[in-house]
Amino acid sequence: MSSVTLSATAKGNGFQATVTFSNGVGISSSESYPTKAEAITAAALKLLDMPRRLEEFDATEIDT
Secondary structure (H helix, E strand, O other): OOOEEEEEEEEEOOEEEEEEEEOOOOEEEOOOOOOOOHHHHHHHHHHOHHHHHHHHHHHHHHHO
């Protein structure tokens, strides 16, 4: 089963957003955000800006 995880970790005076795919690939923002909620929202928006990555994600589900 495939999954996507959105998370926020402490960075400097705020939090850094990370998108992690079930295959282990993770993409982190270079920016930090004042709250965890803002960081996770930024990660979700970044994910939506990657339609090709999401299409590949769906393709791996069909292939397995």
